[in-house]
Amino acid sequence: MAINIEDIMSEIRSDIQEKGLNSSMLSFADVPCDANPENPTDAYDPDTLRSNVQYVSTQYQMQPYRPLTGNPVMVFFKKVLRRLMRFYIEPLAQEQTYFNANTAQALQEMELYIIDTQAHSNAALAERIADLELQQKNSRMQIDALTKQVDALQAQLHQTETKEAAQ
16 A cells, blocks of 8 residues: 555645645744754753652652541542542552652762762863863973073174174
8 A cells, every 4th residue: 555645745734734734824933942952952951850859759659548627528439439440549659659759869969979970070161160270270381491591592683793894
């Protein structure tokens, strides 16, 4: 069975015309998006990460039941239904709680990894800056020494030229 793309496209176009849609309507490019795919580091905020990890770490446990309030007859029937469905609901809630706890642990590990990576990166950059500053200081000293040599040689040249001119 061959698929005819032209037939499918003509069917889609006719559906669009029947519905009265046109190209001036909202497109995907018009939808605002927080993500910046060109530079994702612009969106990183350590405080937001910390607060989100703390929230997930404290709110990982899923409670299968909410407190019952209201009409006493309805509360009674809800309690009966809860007891009848306990065999199904509680294992699901327990599995979700385990998943949430593991996700919270993974997020904490990721946060620690980011902090550790930043610390190592900062230490390496500080070491590199110290090396470059030392190189710059040595280069300045060499430049000063060479400048003094050039000045001394120019003075000697000037003396030699004045002696030759005097003779």
